[in-house]
Amino acid sequence: MSAIVTLTLNPAIDQTVLLDALVPGAVHRARAVTAHAGGKGVNVACCLADWGLPVTAAGILGADNAGPFDQVLAAKGIADGFVRIPGETRTNLKLLDQRSGETTDINLPGLAVTGADLDAARAALLDRVEAGTRVVLAGSLPGALPPETYADLTRILKARGARVVLDASGPALAAALAADVLPDAVKPNRHELEEWAGCPLPGLGAVREAASRLRAQGIPVVVVSLGAEGALVLTERGSVHAHPPATPVTSTVGAGDALVAGLVAALEADLDLAGIARRALAFAAGKLTRAGANLPPRDALDAIARSVRVEPLD
Template identity: 70%
Template structure:
């Protein structure tokens, strides 16, 4: 079983502008909305690849229809817990000239102990020996920073492998957990790794050393996303950097989530590190060519994977 958790989902409203100029009035080229949140996006990409996946988390019942429609259209097992209120809407400003996206993330729903317990019960049903569970995204402000750490410990006790994509205090708490509560894989970006290390990591050697320290602490796979520079992968089998081919960018929204989905798909198939890196980067590059959390057909993703350069690192 593959499963994803999104405790702070969002409807992502993307506004495309000719150019983003702070302090000025803008006329939008286009506007569209996607049911999103990191775990939702990961599940969508896994479903596009043809893998059975369940998605859980918390949704506001007043505007849950876009999520229900997306999950049904993708064939994702909908295991969300619905609560009163509205799921937040996040604004994403896409600069058509540079391809860069500026995110404005709003506060999410407040989640009480009973709701979190309901989510835990769903995860307990989904997790079993050998399953992969993705814990992704920010935590609602009502939850403690160690929420992911505690969930990881419980999931590991059931034999599941946890893939964590988080930042800030939630990531720090998860990385500081005891050996029985560490995730199987993590995907920080450079800024998140620098925050954990407590210093800039501008030099490639410093970046590699920090990733190796995390891997040596008891996390079997560390993937550091580097945007246009690809991603760094460190495991007990070695270290390498994967570089994507030139890609036409339709939207960068969800590219990191597609990378996580590629990691999960590779782990699910037991791929060797080089092939896993190619799979992850191919998912991310394929998603860049499309809006929303959508992958191209499998043969297109496979073709992208063949173009990805992989460089072993000392």
């Protein structure tokens, strides 16, 4: 049984289109097109497998186009905990502008998931969970599922002694953060934290104050990803601002998921506050140099971690 399980209820095949420059309203000629089995939990599992940790990827897949997922799980040695239902997993388009380095995401609707489908996925997940298992609940929910889905799963998982890491947004995140049983760690980005706070967070101090409110609610670990500005990491040991090193960018797709994987790897290793910040940022920076949910070798990631500047905020 894996010590880490990721759950992806709304996976996607990420199709990345490489453009010289993205100009709205113009006709574009693509330089290249690549496709990767994705979804936040799948990406997290791929990065953890690259680091060398045993991991299971669970969730819901469309049976009609599950091949890319079968291939990546087999290639990376990730245990398959997915249930498959009739239909096709969605395709998400990612338009990569080579001139600016920015990626424009076009996320298509997901599978028509029923309550019975969720029940099957929950049962498959719980079959792989025991006391101490770290479970990553990640990504959007299919439209038919209620916003309380992650809150309900967190309650069930923690009753089994699992440790829950949540990376969600919008109503699903709000419901999970308002529940009576909270996750052990959350990783909002700045925009998601602003949505939860109900107001803009224009400066680092405002971001830290909002993140501190989450900690005060009873969430042991709060990590706020800030893009090129790095991340804030708050635990019971204090808070730090981790600054990423200068990194050549091949693709930004999945960088936030890599950060979650780095957080999980750091928690599994019981690193101190600075160590958590360095490993999380190293995974994200390493991912930027690779297409798809792939990391450089461990020695390269360790070198990146040593170059992360960690600024205490307490």
